[in-house]
Amino acid sequence: MKSIELNLTNDGVNKPPPYPVEHSTMIIDPPAPDPHTTDLVSAVQYGYYDRVVQLIEPEPNLVITPVNGDITLLHWAAINNRIKIAKYLLDKHAQIDAFGGELNSTPLHWAIRDGKLPMVIFLLSHNAQASLFDGEGFSSIHLASMFGHTDIVAYLIAKGQDIDLLDKHGMTPLMHAVKRIKNREPTQLLIRLGAQINYQNPINKFTSLHYAIIESNIEAIQILLDIGAKTDIRNCDNEDAYELVARQSMNKYLVSLLSSYRFPKHNLPKWLQFNSLYRRFGTKFLPYFIIIMIAYIFQFNFSLIYKVILILTLILLTKGYMM
Numbered sequence: 418m419k420s421i422e423l424n425l426t427n428d429g430v431n432k433p434p435p436y437p438v439e440h441s442t443m444i445i446d447p448p449a450p451d452p453h454t455t456d457l458v459s460a461v462q463y464g465y466y467d468r469v470v471q472l473i474e475p476e477p478n479l480v481i482t483p484v485n486g487d488i489t490l491l492h493w494a495a496i497n498n499r500i501k502i503a504k505y506l507l508d509k510h511a512q513i514d515a516f517g518g519e520l521n522s523t524p525l526h527w528a529i530r531d532g533k534l535p536m537v538i539f540l541l542s543h544n545a546q547a548s549l550f551d552g553e554g555f556s557s558i559h560l561a562s563m564f565g566h567t568d569i570v571a572y573l574i575a576k577g578q579d580i581d582l583l584d585k586h587g588m589t590p591l592m593h594a595v596k597r598i599k600n601r602e603p604t605q606l607l608i609r610l611g612a613q614i615n616y617q618n619p620i621n622k623f624t625s626l627h628y629a630i631i632e633s634n635i636e637a638i639q640i641l642l643d644i645g646a647k648t649d650i651r652n653c654d655n656e657d658a659y660e661l662v663a664r665q666s667m668n669k670y671l672v673s674l675l676s677s678y679r680f681p682k683h684n685l686p687k688w689l690q691f692n693s694l695y696r697r698f699g700t701k702f703l704p705y706f707i708i709i710m711i712a713y714i715f716q717f718n719f720s721l722i723y724k725v726i727l728i729l730t731l732i733l734l735t736k737g738y739m740m
Contacts, residue, residue: 458484461493466501473509480509488517495524495540498533503540513545521552529557532566537573547578554585562590567603571610580612587618588628595629595637604637614646622652630661630671638674648675 450456452465457479460468473479483489491511494503503524507513514523525545528536541547547557558578561569570590574580581589588596591612594604608614617624626646629637642648648658656664662671714727 457490458493461490461499461502462497464497464499464502466499466505469502469505473505477509480506480511483517486517489515489524491515491524492517492522492527495528495536496531496533498528498531498536500536500539503536507543513540513543514549516552519552523549523551525549525557526551526555526560529560529566529569530564532564532569534566534568534572537569541572541576547573547576548582550585556582556584558582558590559584559588559593562603562607563593563597565594565598565600565603567606570603571606574610580607580610581616583619587620589613589616589625591616591625592618592623592628595625595634595641596632599632599634599636601636601640604640608640608644614641614644615650617650617652620653622650624650624652626650626658627652627661630658630665633665633671635674638671642675 449463450459452460452463452468455463455465455468457469457472459465460472480490484493489511491503491506491513492515493499494506514525516523518527520526522530523545525537525540525547526549528540550556551560555563556578558570558573558580559582561573581591583589584593589612591604591607591614594607598604614626615624624646626638626641626648627650628634629641651657652661658675659672662668662675665671710731711728714724714731717724717727
């Protein structure tokens, strides 16, 4: 018996996860069912394509008939990354944006929660709506951010999702990332692609820095301060970043960390530090510029040591985009 946290990716082919809920669920890993006799839901979960076809062809309405309450077969295909079966279900007129499960989510939401990028790409290519909100008030980009699926966050933004979209609780994807994820991604990605770092939740007036502080998320705090997050913005309780830190268990360390950023430490000019348009431009084109410049430097007719110095200087000058 083991505890499975439902936002974790289920890599085991023979271990389909339960539908997403907020709490952990205790399950016993069952043996793989017989692919020739198993029921329809299990066939979808375990990827038994032939068995799925065998059961559905005589009764096509099974495709749109909810199972386990209001959960559909496409939900189970999505969370288990069964793309071939998902395509078959859609060809048989499955509803791609059907809501189901305890969190009233779509198949796309299920795939995102479990980090199934191939399924996310497949569903979006078949016109799944990434802007829909689940029963908890989160859309696709919020779910990807709060569960730390950086590749899915990047893909959703590339497909046109608003990087600063508010959920039903007034939180942006960046706020979810700094609140839930204790490493650099996807916080770093969202900032580099132009997320507003000083936006305030209209409900409690928290900024992303406030959320990072109350969670004692050191990585996120450092990233936000590095990029110029303001420490003097006040929340609905009239607390700025320093006053909020005073209430935290790690207050001495956090106060020291914030104090170290009282004076500007950036090597880049302000217009490069804060303008999201320039950050996006730099993120996209700076790597190519660096490669071209390094190649050009090696063509110079002087000693290798000078070439190395020039390359190191180039890297130091561009480190603002290479957090």
